[in-house]
Amino acid sequence: MSSFVIEGGRPLSGTIDPQGAKNEALQVLCATLLTSEEVIIDNIPDIVDVNNLINLLAAMGVGVRRESPHRCHLQAANINLDYLLTDDFKRRASSLRGSIMIMGPLLARYGVAHFPKPGGDKIGRRRLDTHFYGFKKLGAEFSFDANDVFYSVKGSNMKGCYMLLDEASVTGTANIIMAAVLTPGETTIYNAACEPYVQQLTRMLVSMGAKIDGIGSNLLKITGVDSLSGCEHRVLPDMIEVGSFIGMAAMTGGDITIRNAGLQHLGIIPFAFERMGIAIEKRGDDIHIPAQDHYTIDSFIDGSIMTISDAPWPGLTPDLLSVFLVVATQARGCVLIHQKMFESRLFFVDKLIDMGAQIILCDPHRATVIGLDRMNQLRGTTMTSPDIRAGVALLIAALSANGTSVIHNIEQIDRGYQYIDQRLNALGAKIRRQ
Numbered sequence: 030m031s032s033f034v035i036e037g038g039r040p041l042s043g044t045i046d047p048q049g050a051k052n053e054a055l056q057v058l059c060a061t062l063l064t065s066e067e068v069i070i071d072n073i074p075d076i077v078d079v080n081n082l083i084n085l086l087a088a089m090g091v092g093v094r095r096e097s098p099h100r101c102h103l104q105a106a107n108i109n110l111d112y113l114l115t116d117d118f119k120r121r122a123s124s125l126r127g128s129i130m131i132m133g134p135l136l137a138r139y140g141v142a143h144f145p146k147p148g149g150d151k152i153g154r155r156r157l158d159t160h161f162y163g164f165k166k167l168g169a170e171f172s173f174d175a176n177d178v179f180y181s182v183k184g185s186n187m188k189g190c191y192m193l194l195d196e197a198s199v200t201g202t203a204n205i206i207m208a209a210v211l212t213p214g215e216t217t218i219y220n221a222a223c224e225p226y227v228q229q230l231t232r233m234l235v236s237m238g239a240k241i242d243g244i245g246s247n248l249l250k251i252t253g254v255d256s257l258s259g260c261e262h263r264v265l266p267d268m269i270e271v272g273s274f275i276g277m278a279a280m281t282g283g284d285i286t287i288r289n290a291g292l293q294h295l296g297i298i299p300f301a302f303e304r305m306g307i308a309i310e311k312r313g314d315d316i317h318i319p320a321q322d323h324y325t326i327d328s329f330i331d332g333s334i335m336t337i338s339d340a341p342w343p344g345l346t347p348d349l350l351s352v353f354l355v356v357a358t359q360a361r362g363c364v365l366i367h368q369k370m371f372e373s374r375l376f377f378v379d380k381l382i383d384m385g386a387q388i389i390l391c392d393p394h395r396a397t398v399i400g401l402d403r404m405n406q407l408r409g410t411t412m413t414s415p416d417i418r419a420g421v422a423l424l425i426a427a428l429s430a431n432g433t434s435v436i437h438n439i440e441q442i443d444r445g446y447q448y449i450d451q452r453l454n455a456l457g458a459k460i461r462r463q
Contacts, residue, residue, distance in 0.1 A: 066259030159201030189214025
């Protein structure tokens with residue numbers, strides 16, 4: 030288990046470019062299974078989760094050529110379906126939750142798909158019902174081996190249909206879209222997730238020859254086609270990284286410019302940070318966060334305490350609530366952080382309390398933060414990263430703290446943030462990997 034040793038209290042300053050979007054990369058990589066022709070994906074983040082998925086695809090028989098760490102040629106001409114029943118497949122796939130999205134393409138193209146119970150972050154229940162509900166509506170047969178914890182779907186006579194999803198699941202929507210693009214007839218998906226990741230996936234599929242209407246909305250209409258061709262696709266900047274850098278600038282009192290931030294795809298994220306009192310200057314497609322001695326949390330019109338909560342797009346992404354929570358610890362004012370989707374994602378706050386933060390964990394979904402207004406800096410401590418997003422929140426706290434902090438289990442952070450120590454050290458941080 031690797032660790033970061035961080036000397037805190039150093040304002041970050043300079044320019045940084047966000048990596049490609051992790052969540053989009055996982056989707057579009059799985060989509061390469063829909064065609065036998067070559068697909069080129071550019072701006073891939075060089076992170077553990079994405080690299081593990083590429084290795085899994087290669088083990089399935091996909092031809093993979095890495096032109097660079099961020100540009101990859103993939104060709105799924107000869108998939109070995111028997112490999113899906115091997116222990117090696119179960120081991121690889123179960124370690125990466127995002128690889129569940131191979132099921133839709135495999136079902137559409139080959140009429141069969143298997144998958145073990147996926148792992149990933151330990152942030153509470155993350156059910157897969159929406160995925161399999163969509164497959165069954167298309168006519169697939171679903172079976173589940175509870176003893177082996179293994180899912181199977183078969184669909185030799187699938188056809189388009191109308192479906193109303195029980196939740197706007199991003200990965201569930203992506204999986205169902207990929208199953209529907211090669212399914213005969215018209216498929217209507219209502220209450221579809223419409224995050225930029227899903228929009229990018231649908232645009233990529235259209236460039237491959239898919240017929241999809243309603244892109245960007247929660248009502249998608251897909252007319253199945255016989256086959257898809259290859260394409261070249263570029264992944265968007267990672268909006269979670271952009272938000273993380275905004276939080277780092279605010280917490281350290283730094284002055285950071287985030288270049289090529291993909292502003293038109295950030296939705297409500299900049300406004301939510303502005304409500305936290307953080308100054309944001311938009312310069313073309315760049316974001317400049319100037320140094321601030323203090324930042325004051327806004328309140329609602331009636332004077333009641335500000336609530337920052339997650340919601341389906343275009344609401345605030347749940348992946349950034351950990352960052353908002355840690356940023357609030359040094360703000361002037363109070364805020365209620367309401368994490369609606371996952372019941373275990375706020376449990377890392379005990380580590381912030383050990384550092385001197387004033388936080389009341391109301392229940393598994395809500396925490397009230399009383400900002401210290403920099404009158405009392407957080408103090409360095411030793412902690413362990415429980416998941417990707419909490420891990421980077423702890424890193425932000427450590428960067429702003431007085432003294433030295435140690436973060437163990439940084440493999441979790443590496444799953445979502447590429448070369449994060451090197452890139453932050455270039456901005457003036459002092460992070461040592463050991």
